[in-house]
Amino acid sequence: MLFSKRILVVLDSGPQSRNALHRALLIAERMVCDLELIWVGKSTPWSGIEADMDALAKTEIRFTQEVVTDDLIDAVCKRWKQDHFALLVKGCDPRHSSRKLLAPRDWKLLRNTPCPVLLVKHDHHWAHGRILAAVNTTTHNPALRANNQGILMLAGFIARALDVPLHAVIATPPAMQGAEPEMQSQVLIDQRAQRCAEKVLSDMNLTVDQLHIGEGPPEHWIPNVSKEIDASLVVIGTHARRGMSAALLGNTAERILDRLNTDILVLRAGLSEPLKPLIKEVDTAVS
Incomplete structure (x- = not known):
C-alpha cells in the first residue's frame, strides 16, 4: 500500500488553524489513524490552539508534534519521503492572488503534495x-x-x-x-x-x-x-x-x-x- 494511515496537519497562526485541527481529529477518529502535527511560521509555536492541543492529548488518537523552520513545501516533501501520509490537512488561507509573481502557499501545496490535500474553510x-x-x-x-x-x-x-x-x-x-x-x-x-x-x-x-x-x-x-x-x-x-x-x-x-x-x-x-x-x-x- 502506497499510503499509510497517517494524516499530516499543517498549523500556523492563520484564522482557520483551529478548524483544520478539529477536522483532522474527526477524520482520524473515523479512520482510526495517527496525526502528525507540524507548526509553520514565525509566531510562537502552537499559540492560539493550546486548549485544543490539551483536548487532543486526552483523546485516544496518537499524534506527534514538530516545529518546521524550513520552507513549508520542502518540509512536506521531506516528510513524504519518510512516511507516505494519506492526507494533508491545512486551514485555507483567506485570499489567493494570481497577480503576484510567486504563487500563494496553498497553490504550491496543491502542485507539490503527492497526496490528497484538504483545505479547511469552516467548522460546520x-x-x-x-x-x-x-x-x-x-x-x-x-x-x-x-x-x-x-x-x-x-x-x-x-x-x-x-x-x-x-x-x-x-x-x-x-x-x-x-x-x-x-x-x-x-x-x-x-x-x-x-x-x-x-x-x-x-x-x-x-x-x-x-x-x-x-x-x-x-x-x-x-x-x-x-x-x-x-x-x-x-x-x-x-x-x-x-x-x-x-x-x-x-x-x-x-x-x-x-x-x-x-x-x-x-x-x-x-x-x-x-x-x-x-x-x-x-x-x-x-x-
Missing part, C-alpha cells in the same frame, strides 16, 4: 451538509478520466461514511458555431455530458442524488452549485500544472479556492489507483 460538520464531486466526464484524456473516477471514489466514500447525500457537478463549454454538430447546441452538449456521467457512474456502481450540469467556466459554475445545495465539502481534481503554464493559467482547483465557502478536498491526477487499497480498507472497517 460535514454530516449536516452535502458532498459535491466536481468532474469532467466528457474528457478523452485517460489521465483525467482516471482522476474523475478518483474524485467520485473519494466523494462517494465520504458520503457513505457520513450517510449524507452525494451530488456531482459538471461544467460544460459553451456552444460554438463552426464546431462539430454536437458542439453547436448547448442542449446537445449537456445531453452528452449527462450520458458520459451516467456511464462513468454505472461503471463504478455509484449512485448520486443529483447531477448538476451547466454551461460556464468551472470556477463559476461549481461555486454556484455548491452554494445552491449548501455543500459542506467539494471534492475536485487538479493537473498540478507547474512552470510558466501555471504562472499564466493556474489550475481550476487553484482559481476556485476563493470562490468557494466550503471545505475543499483536492486530488492530484495519478493518485486514484494508489488510494484504492486504503479507501477499501477504511471503508470495510467503518461499514
Whole structure:
C-alpha cells in the first residue's frame, strides 16, 4: 500500500488553524489513524490552539508534534519521503492572488503534495451538509478520466461514511458555431455530458442524488452549485500544472479556492489507483 494511515496537519497562526485541527481529529477518529502535527511560521509555536492541543492529548488518537523552520513545501516533501501520509490537512488561507509573481502557499501545496490535500474553510460538520464531486466526464484524456473516477471514489466514500447525500457537478463549454454538430447546441452538449456521467457512474456502481450540469467556466459554475445545495465539502481534481503554464493559467482547483465557502478536498491526477487499497480498507472497517 502506497499510503499509510497517517494524516499530516499543517498549523500556523492563520484564522482557520483551529478548524483544520478539529477536522483532522474527526477524520482520524473515523479512520482510526495517527496525526502528525507540524507548526509553520514565525509566531510562537502552537499559540492560539493550546486548549485544543490539551483536548487532543486526552483523546485516544496518537499524534506527534514538530516545529518546521524550513520552507513549508520542502518540509512536506521531506516528510513524504519518510512516511507516505494519506492526507494533508491545512486551514485555507483567506485570499489567493494570481497577480503576484510567486504563487500563494496553498497553490504550491496543491502542485507539490503527492497526496490528497484538504483545505479547511469552516467548522460546520460535514454530516449536516452535502458532498459535491466536481468532474469532467466528457474528457478523452485517460489521465483525467482516471482522476474523475478518483474524485467520485473519494466523494462517494465520504458520503457513505457520513450517510449524507452525494451530488456531482459538471461544467460544460459553451456552444460554438463552426464546431462539430454536437458542439453547436448547448442542449446537445449537456445531453452528452449527462450520458458520459451516467456511464462513468454505472461503471463504478455509484449512485448520486443529483447531477448538476451547466454551461460556464468551472470556477463559476461549481461555486454556484455548491452554494445552491449548501455543500459542506467539494471534492475536485487538479493537473498540478507547474512552470510558466501555471504562472499564466493556474489550475481550476487553484482559481476556485476563493470562490468557494466550503471545505475543499483536492486530488492530484495519478493518485486514484494508489488510494484504492486504503479507501477499501477504511471503508470495510467503518461499514
